[in-house]
Amino acid sequence: MAWKLIKDTTNVCVEYRVTGLAAEVAFFTLMSVPPLLLCVAGTLGYLSQGVIAKLEADILRAASTFLSASSVHQTVQPLLNSVFSSGRPDLISIGFLLALWSGSRALYVFVDTVTIMYGLEDQRGIVHTRLLSLGLYIVALIVGTVIGPLVIAGPDQIVAWFPATADIVHVLYWPGAILLSVVFMTTLYHVAVPVRTAWKEDLPGAIVALLVFFVCSIFLRLYLVHSVEGPTVYGSLAAPVAVLLWIGVIALAVLIGAAMNAAIDRMWPTRExxxxxxxxxxxxxxxxxxxxxxxxxxxxxxxxRAANPPPTEGEGESDIPAEYPERWADFLPHKDLRGRIQSKGDRRRRYPSPFEGEQQDEEGEQK
Incomplete structure (x- = not known):
């Protein structure tokens, strides 16, 4: 049974081009990052002066670790001054709209793929799918804004912020992160399916997606360490390459989990x-x-039409009644033009003059 499930999952992944769709999701997700950064940069001017001064000092300190002093003073410092001088509502609006379009497009690919994997492509229209992906992206932005800094900072930074919770954080940090990831992916699978099913039906795919992500992350980390990390010619490309590959791995893991759920549903379908x-x-x-x-x-x-062809021009003339039959009785076709001219005098009717009868009577009396 397990082998059949693995085989069906593999067939679903191959049939619906999971690797290609993961690359598409990664591209649109990465495409949404620069507009988001523009949006964030446009809001920095509205912060208080104390926060702006601290941020500027931290950025200059970080830039001085890999840039020369002249580069920091000639390039980074003027750029920060222009960013922190005032707010940019145009950057906020344009950046947010571009981020909404590209990010929701990535989620649209995922939602549409899950729908097709389940064989339910006619249950939800394109407008509904697009609005759903837009709503999911907005929710993901809100959740990422709240939870993202905690995940990126790690348990040590959380302990530095809240020293009284040191023991609890060190014990529950990674189990809590794993549990939240499973809950988030299960909810995503549950919402992506067009028909409403039990929430627990999507748990296997979330667990498989998390396992695939861990395994792929190990190999990806080894690849990045031995290829782009360090003082090599690829060092300047390390950040964008790493981000794109990580997003691709996450998208691939999520789609493989969706394929697993679709294979399980085909083997043991729910009523809905x-x-x-x-x-x-x-x-x-x-x-x-x-x-x-x-x-x-x-x-x-x-x-x-082949059995009853339409009448030709010559055959149809006999069926058409003449408007004045006596008018066309002596008609000659155009091919006999000479005969028509010669017989013109014979066909013309001669009407007797009013004096012709009197002349004939006088001739009879004389005889």
Missing amino acids: TAQARAENEKAREEEAMEVMRRAEARRAATRN
């Missing part, structure tokens, strides 16, 4: 998904029958 797939199959059959009926009607019309 089975009914929805049956409705889709019925709609496809009706559409196919309609196409066949139209094709048969076109073939019948073609056979009818």
Whole structure:
């Protein structure tokens, strides 16, 4: 049974191009990062002077570790002064709109792929899918803004912020992070399916996605350490390459988990998904029958035209009644033009003059 499940999951991944779709999700996700940074940069001017001074000092201190003093004073310092001088509402609005478009496009690919994997592509329209992906992206931004700094900072930074919770943080940090990841991915799978099912039905895919992410992360870390890390020609490309690869690994893991859930649902379907797939199959059959009926009607019309060809020009003249039959009785076709001219005098009717009868009577009396 386990081997059949693995085989079905692999077939689903191959059939629906999971690797290619993961690359598409990674591209659109990375494409949404610069607009978000522009949006954040536009809001920095609205912060208080104390916060701005601390941020500026931290950025200059970090820049001085890998840039020369002249570069920091000539490039970084003027740039920070222009950013922190005033707020930029134009950058905020434009950056936020661009980030919404590209980020929601990445989630649209994921939601649409999950729908197709389940065989329920006709259960949700494109407008509904687009709005759903937009809402998911906004929720992800809010959750990422709250939880992201805690995950990036790590347990040591949290302990530095809250010293009284040192023991609890060191014990519960990683189990809590894993639990939150499983809950988040399970909820994402649950919302992406067009029909409502039990939330626990999507747990296996979330667990598999987390395991795939851990395994791929180990190999990806080894690759990055031995390829782009350190003083090599690829050192300047390390950050964008690493970010793109990490996003691609996350997208691949999430899609593999969705494929696992779809394979489980095909082996042990729930009542809701089975009914929805049956409705889709019925709609496809009706559409196919309609196409066949139209094709048969076109073939019948073609056979009818072949069996009963339309009358030619000469054959149809006898069926058309003449408006004035006596007018066309002596008509000669244009090919016999000479005979028509010669017979013109014979066909012309001669009407007797009013004096012709009196002349004939006088001649009779003289005789």
